[in-house]
Amino acid sequence: MPVDRRAASPSTPPRDEDLHRRLVYGDESALGEAYDAFGELAHAVAHRVTRSAHTAEEVVQEVLTHLWARPYAFDPARGSLRAWLSMQAHRRAVDRMSEAEGCGALPAGTALLPHAALAELPPAQRQVLHLAYFAGRTYRQAAVELGIPEGTAKTRLRVALRSLADRLADPPDPAVEKGM
Structure with a gap:
């Protein structure tokens, strides 16, 4: 055999x-x-x-x-x-x-803004975003991999992208954050 x-x-x-x-x-x-x-x-x-x-x-x-x-x-x-x-x-x-x-x-500021914005996302949103953009999965594949409904994956991805766009469109002023 x-x-x-x-x-x-x-x-x-x-x-x-x-x-x-x-x-x-x-x-x-x-x-x-x-x-x-x-x-x-x-x-x-x-x-x-x-x-x-x-x-x-x-x-x-x-x-x-x-x-x-x-x-x-x-x-x-x-x-x-x-x-x-x-x-x-x-x-x-x-x-x-x-x-x-x-x-x-x-x-200070410029190079790490996207990474800092990613780190501030809730873990559930980061997971879907990571699978969709860094691991090349579709939201459907991410849903299967994470064991969540497709609609949930799609919503988490949409909310994460909207949140990132908002944070990157209006980045914090490093001088204000450091109390200068």
Whole structure:
């Protein structure tokens, strides 16, 4: 009887529930599988934000260390591991950029306005927006991946885009925010 090699292929991502269960029980090979399956994506997301391969590598390491140390932070019932790791990479990359801006490493205001506006969105809106714009999903695909109705995904996406447009059209004055 022929063996279906596609089912055992390393390019096939592991099932989230199985991977999660193994992470909870401390199976180190599960962490390696998560890295193999989603590390490149997390790196790409972090690199888009930071524009630094080195910083993106650090972000991926932080995200996977967080997954290993706190596997319950990911809930397979709320969405895919792919989406969760992408969101974590994006958040940590934005945090890194915000820290750099706070240290004066970047010109104040201009470069980080979109990222700061994204970070201010409610998590549910950020998830749909991330899947639709950073991961290339349609709102229907995002709805399936997040386990929510299509109408909910579409509404969250519309509200998130409207909110971003409002925030970016009238950005805060950095001098006023710093009390100058």
